[in-house]
Amino acid sequence: MDDLLTVSDLEVGFQTESGLARVLDRVNFHVGRGEIVGLVGESGCGKTTLARAILGVLPENSARIASGTIDFDGRDLLAEDPQDLGTEVRGRQITFVPQDPFSSFNPVFTIGAQIEELMKWKSPESEPAAAARFYPRARRRSDRARVLDLLRTVQLPDPDGILKKYPHEVSGGQRQRLMIAMALLPEPQLIIADEPTTALDVTIQAQILKLLKRLAAERGVSVLFTTHDLGTAYEICDRITVMYAGQEVESAPSDDFFAAPRHPYTKRLLESLPSREHGISGIPGQIPALIDPPSGCRFHPRCTNASARCAAARPGVTQAGPAHRVRCHHPVDAAREAVS
């Protein structure tokens, strides 16, 4: 299948005061066309770094990309001129929904001004290469109609009024709806949503997620959705990839993933969800330090199935089902130990 996005053997480190932190270790990852993929893992597992690497906005002075490729719709994003990516890909073909809708708006400009600035550069009606110093009146008018239309689509009341407001004058839920609208406006192929609901009230989270899912499905846009919350991932994702300490460990269609996890870490993660059968249980041990990570499979110091092999070499990809891949030397026997 021709995937929209394929990340192969990506290795990224961060230069810190105490040495090089190996944040991504030969990660393989892909997003199909029109697919909603959840990238799940605990804080610090590298999911945000992966999302930012795809966007091409890793911190310039500290991040080091050691190896790997990011193939997006036939272009190798790591090989291209960052300047070109900024004008042609970022904000046009790949857009972004930030984690915190409160601080991602500039507090001193109206919402309308900020959306207009975005459309000035990223309107689907404009040529990417054309410098946007000049904003033609006709395009400005049609862009405005497009904006109002989309604000209605994301169920914002009184779109005209909202454009005149300042960010602090609208609620968190409304701001995130605006962010989703802004991500859809350039008509992208891929939306990267980095924990888009973490900063919101629980009651609003579900609405926002459903909205994102519906609009993406209607428009055939792929979504890469990072979260630390398995529950939200299950609600909206077609497929889920789990990361642990900078390594992807398992990737499966959502149903398969919950019904038959094959990696011991995934299994423990699912068990740690509060439920009637298990109560609340954690995973013993600590998330490893990325300055000096465990060799081989980074989960092995905490894994009950671990053997010497696990410390020696990182397991390759095992096909556990049609779209189910796992990287483990000792995968859990799905038939015997399935979580009901």
Add this chain to the structure above:
Amino acid sequence: MMETARFLLRKLAADRTAALGALLILLLIVVAIAAPVLSTHPQDVAEFNPPGRLQPPSAEHYFGTDRMGSDVYSRILFGARITITIAVIAIGVSVLIGVPVGLVAGYYRNWASDALMRISDIFLAVPQIVLAIAIAQTLGPSIENVILALSATYWPFWARLVYAETRSALNETYVEASIALGASPGRVMLFHVLPNISSSLIVRTTIGMGGTILTAATLGFLGLGPPAPSPEWGRTIAESREFLPEAWWYATAPGLAIFLVVMGFNLFGDGLRDILDPRTRRSSDG
């Protein structure tokens, strides 16, 4: 306590500009103490040699001689004593007045605390130097009066600062809790509020030293400082003006001394702030 001190020292040594600041302050202290030993013509503070006036810098007179034929270098060293005396006492007095006023006014919410703060506001409504000029002018030129003028106009700054900090400290949960548990006002102020604001006070005092030295020098320059033949730096610059441009060293040397000392306190204060007062860290250095 020792641990904290050692931690501070290590941090400060790592910050090159703060270390430079500390060095300049240390230099000022050493010079002030050892002025009689370090100066080449210690007698020139009180004695004059008119035939040798206005000589350019030489091996005999590092910074030349002044209008009375005295050695400018030696007089600058003795001037350091005046500068440090004025700054330390003036800041000490204004802190000793301002901090208790701010604490009490911040702790109690009544008409008296409002009145105290209004009085502070009136003082702060004009630049310090303006009121200091008025006071020093009335009292007449002397070291004591400069100190008095500076303290009388500087305490409201500390009162305001401590007042605001006290009000916000009173909202801290642990302070509320200790009040609820029946701690006396004095206890709350001394053991909860004061330690909370001490690092901010230390930082402001250091930076305030620089500002006070500048203000004192300005008073000296206006003729409101210690009278002639005092080697006070501001006065020396004022005296030098009628001999410009020929006697350039006469005006340059004392100004350089002021500059280095103020710079020392400012650099050291910035360094302290980065370490002690992390809230403002980003705005000082990014």
Add this chain to the structure above:
Amino acid sequence: MRELVLTLNRLLWLAPTLLGLLAITFTISHIIPADPVAFIAGDNASAEQIAALKAKFGVDKPVPVQLWNYVIGVVQGDFGVSLYTQRPIADDLVSRLPATLELAFVSILLAAVIGIPLGVLAAVDRNSWLDHVLRVFTVSGLAIAAFWLAILFQLLFAMELGITPLQGRVDGWGPDPVTGFFLIDSAWTGDWETFRSVAHHMILPAVTLAFPAMATVMRFTRAGVLDAINSNYVDYQNAMGVPRRVVVWRYVLRNALIGTVTQLGLIFGNLIANAVVVEAVFDWPGLGLYAVNSILQSDYNAIMGFTLIMGAVFIIANLLVDITHGLIDPREAG
């Protein structure tokens, strides 16, 4: 609305604050029963002459009565008569205020025009050689004594190089006073020769005053830009591919300047404090020079008047800063 209430509240406090300032300066000037009248009358004056002079200046009455009379006078715009110039102090102050304000405005403008772009450049190119050079510049700007800098400038540019006037405000009499701002008055009548002379005289004092102000402007602009650059909204714009130069010069600068504007009151305060000595060095006929001359003449009434007018200028400046802040920062409004 809230902004309006706050502004009105501050305006209401203007009068009591000035009254308090008046009481404080009056108290100060009566700490010591100095006898300036005797100073004026001279050693050979008879007792009658001294008594007449005392009556003329109103110093023959008890201190509370003097204070009351003084307050009544000030409310009516009467600050008393200068012991030295023998003219009404209010007239002296009003005629000298424009010279000080003109100098202050030009200096602030200079500080902003140079300080803001440099502050942005230092932040954008953080830790570059430019940033380090500018930091040294900032630290020195705040450590240098204004009167010393003024003298150094005189020494170098006026005495050694001879490319600027040594002191004064203009060659000759200056333009006919309309606003009292010589630059405006001379430009208004198209007298460009005078305009050039005024501008030429203004260079050294304005640069001297602008130097520390510029250091403060630069410092706060740099800090504000850095804060903004590290903010989430800049990260978002970057992730959406909006060009960096647009983000920095359009978005970030506006946010950073709000922080700089809040510091304008402080900058202005330092500036007029420095103006006292800088005017004295450059013989600039403003309030500062007037105050210094009054000091030399032990002219208490004049010094009190100077203090009061400085207080008024400073309070009004701070009020304007607050209003401006409310206008440019939408978070303040509503």
